[in-house]
Amino acid sequence: MIQVEKVGIFLSKWVSFLAVLIYLIQSGLLIFLIKDKFDLERQLAFQQKRISELEERLQIFKAIEDFQIGFDKEEVGRLTDVVISESERYHYDPMFVLAIILTESSFRRGQVSSVGARGLMQMIPFVGADVAKRSGVNYDGMHSLFEPETNIKLGTLHLFEQILKFGDVEQGITAYNVGETRLRGLIRQNHEMPKRYLKKVMEKYKMLKETYAV
Template sequence: MDMSSQQPETLPQRRTYFRLGIALVVIVVIGLAVTLLPRIFAELRYPLDYEELIVKEGTEHDLDPFLVAAVVYAESRFHPEATSPVGARGLMQLMPQTAAGIAARMGESDYTQSTLYDPETNLRFGTFHLQGLMGRYNSNEAAALVGYNGGGTAGDRYLAGDRASVPRESLRYVEKVQAAKAAYQELYPVRLSTNRDVEQFFEPAAPEPLVNILLRAVQTAVVNRINQ
């Protein structure tokens, strides 16, 4: 083919290429948004904080950190200064009288009600309490959650199969916590792992975001085409 016979591109043609490039960028961005938005919304719905303390206290009290995180979510949505209308306090919403009994059993003589707003103290007491309920109900997670929400008698009835006498609020609480636990397992498998340090050490470096790669490729192609 005689290359000299080819006509040079006109300015309108270059503008067309540029517009096509911009359109491609928009399509890529929209596609990525559609892909990423569900996870973004899921993380907004199920936030996570204090994960190091949750893993530490959960592990020390033989509890699944994902379960502990789900209880914190259901109780306070990770607000350490949360206070309920009936006086429950902190991340795991402990009643002061319950916490006083826990402090006595744990040998913590410096307990005061205000310490329930300390995340580490609240998580330590809350996981101790939940561990006790798991032992009382033979590791039946649902019964332990009923007991955590509705008291020991409600947990006993649930374990015995007398669901009709269990408060509806406690049954809904079990569903809420278990749904949150499943969400945390999907969203934060590394951050709440009991092998978190090892997994993070071997976890490969995060790759460059795909959107940056695609945008740079499109930009280069468009510029090269215009400059030809």
């Protein structure tokens, strides 16, 4: 009788051990599956983000290629990269930067205005030199403004500074065109802000968003 009880106790302990072991295995498997599912979802999200980024880059490349005058495909690729990087830096929509460039220079290489503004974003030399000095962008005289990457870096920063100074996007865009001093004078005298340039930029921005939608 005592032996039977001992055997029963032994079996009970063994069954309990197996139950605990099975529980631990099931728990470990569950944790593994949850982690595996989480990792898979994270990988899928990363891949989807990457696909979206590549699709956006392709649309920007297409837009530049369609409108550029005087650039080859390799240069269009570099322009695409700098437009994307500077847009990320200042939280622009890249298509907005393209709209500014189209309005300023029609994406024509070597463009010079009647007032001496140069390059894709039509930077005035003394403004470009000042922005470059403060930002650390390499600047070796006014001919640097004909280097597309340099011009875009300086232009996007100058525009960003104007928006910050005026605390208003529309005024910042207008100041980029007419100059900070002139716009402040108009505001101070309660004159209406010029609308023509802003209207052109927004029309081109709308066109680009509709034509090159991701």
